[in-house]
Amino acid sequence: MNNIVLIGMPGVGKSTIGVILAKELGYRFVDSDLLIQEQEKRLLKEIIAAEGVDGFLEVENRVNASINVVRSVIATGGSVVYGKEAMEHLRRGGTIVYLKCSFEMLEKRLGDLKGRGVVLKDGQTLRDIYEERSILYEKYADIVVEEKGGIEETLKLVVREISLREGKKA
Numbered sequence: 001m002n003n004i005v006l007i008g009m010p011g012v013g014k015s016t017i018g019v020i021l022a023k024e025l026g027y028r029f030v031d032s033d034l035l036i037q038e039q040e041k042r043l044l045k046e047i048i049a050a051e052g053v054d055g056f057l058e059v060e061n062r063v064n065a066s067i068n069v070v071r072s073v074i075a076t077g078g079s080v081v082y083g084k085e086a087m088e089h090l091r092r093g094g095t096i097v098y099l100k101c102s103f104e105m106l107e108k109r110l111g112d113l114k115g116r117g118v119v120l121k122d123g124q125t126l127r128d129i130y131e132e133r134s135i136l137y138e139k140y141a142d143i144v145v146e147e148k149g150g151i152e153e154t155l156k157l158v159v160r161e162i163s164l165r166e167g168k169k170a
Helices: 014-025 032-040 044-065 084-093 103-109 126-140 151-169
Strands: 003-007 028-031 072-075 094-100 143-146
Touching (some): 003 084, 014 028, 014 072, 014 151, 028 032, 032 044, 032 072, 084 094, 094 151, 143 151
Parallel strands (some): 003 072, 094 143
16 A cells, blocks of 8 residues: 545645554655645745745645655645645555544534645635535545544544555455
8 A cells, every 4th residue: 555645625635634543554644735845944824925825836736746656645735726736646655534524513623724834825714614625625535534523433443544545456
């Protein structure tokens, strides 16, 4: 098995679940938002403030398209799906798992969107990006895991779905 790439809205638990999943599988853990900050030597919100949304998306696409790891769980930023090159690169290197969360649950989890470094164009609401991105997440996903409970329950579902997929490949 190669990489597991977690995609989904901000606040669905990609990083949290990714760390635990990596431990469980004996994989490395890579957080693409941290890679972006490392390479750019700035926080995500600073990049967005300086470069604008489109500039940030270019940086995010470039960094994600250059991730070169094996046997890793990669937690991506919520806006990664806007980068065609990045998504094609990530798909070639592994299985894309979409952590899907209801809008209502997401709204409860997320506080200050700008403070979190969430990519919002002027006038966009959380509902707008949820509806816009959901289509892209579905498009790129090899596996969709519907979050209904807590982290442990979601983790079990992810592990089960990956195992089922691996079993079909064998």
